[in-house]
Amino acid sequence: MRTTGILLAAIAGLAAGQVAHAQQRDQIRIVGSSTVFPFSTAVAESFGARTQYPTPVVESTGTGGGFRLFCDGLGAEYPDISNASRRMQASEYERCQNNGVREITEVKFGFDGIVLGHADTGESPLALSLRELWLALAAEVPADNACSSFIPNPARRWSDVDPSLPPVRIEVFGPPPTSGTRDAFVDLALKEGARSVACVEALEAVEPQRFDRIASRIREDGAWIDSGENDNAIVQTLINAPDAFGVFGFSFLDQNSDRLVGASIDGVDPEFELIASGEYPISRSLFFYVKNQHIGLVSGLSDYVGEFVSEDAWGEFGYLTDRGLIPLLEDERFAAGEHARALHPMTEAPN
DSSP, X not given: OHHHHHHHHHHHHHHHHHHHHHTOBSSOEEEEOTTTHHHHHHHHHHHHHHSSSOOOEEOOOOHHHHHHHHTTOSSTTSOSEEEESSOOOHHHHHHHHHTTOOOEEEEEEEEEEEEEEEEOOSSOOOEEOHHHHHHHHBSEEESSTTOSOXXXXXXXXXXXXXTTSOSSBOOEEEOOTTOHHHHHHIIIIIHHHXXXXXXXXXXXXXXXXXXXXXXXOBOOSSSEEEOOSOHHHHHHHHHHOTXXXXXXXXXXXXXXXXXXXXXXXXXXXXXXXXXXXXXXXXXXXXXXXXXXXXXXXXXXXXXXHHHHXXXXXXXXXXXXXXXXXXXXXXXXXXXXXXXXXXTOOOOSOOO
């Protein structure tokens, strides 16, 4: 009986090995953030040209959509890397864990700024405060200075928010709820803008959930238009609608600097050095996440990570800076590169 059990176990093990071998994939599959998409695509193209591996497939699904696909499970039918323009949330980490995706390496690889861009018409770029931005885009605004009640946003033109702003219709094309850019824009721009209104800021201390709802809910009356995960489509829309504005990552402004300009926010222009220093108020970190359990299942996965964190790619003078990436400082880049190449897995849910 014991011999039979050993034989059956060996047969089962052989079958499992055959299944694993059958599921192996030669091409890396990457999903996630539209902001990270051009950086990841550049790395994929360089990786395909420099190595014997096929060029990875990169899909722009949005940060939230990418995490859903990434966390669905293990095996050749699931993606290997998820790009993100924000950190993975605790709920996403738990979903990964529950579906067997338990070894994940988080790689922070640079910075980006979120800009409010518009077509370059030869006039000075718009200058906005975070307060004005929130008052223009919030679904509800205070009815009075005491926040005794909140009313649907009545502003139709920028000049309705402040007479010094142009008398043109508020029309902002931005990312949908699945986008990490949308999440970061809400946290870094809208919530901070809401806090600059005294009675709204006071609400946070006594009714935090109500504050969160009021501060983060974007109007749905046509002033804000969800425009999908393709930031290039937003750029093209702005060229054809010179009075409209778009919300997207700095890299898209940088790549279209001959056609677009970015509004200054709280007196700070969206420029490379000002985003890198943290002076520009709507700055965020960029990430990608690696499914360590796919190492060996997917050819070249660890080598792709090595290409991404090479100085030729993410360094101060790397090819990603030509695409608009704002690199980590040298010491931080060295530590992050060591961490990435070692594929150290996360040990707990992100804060």
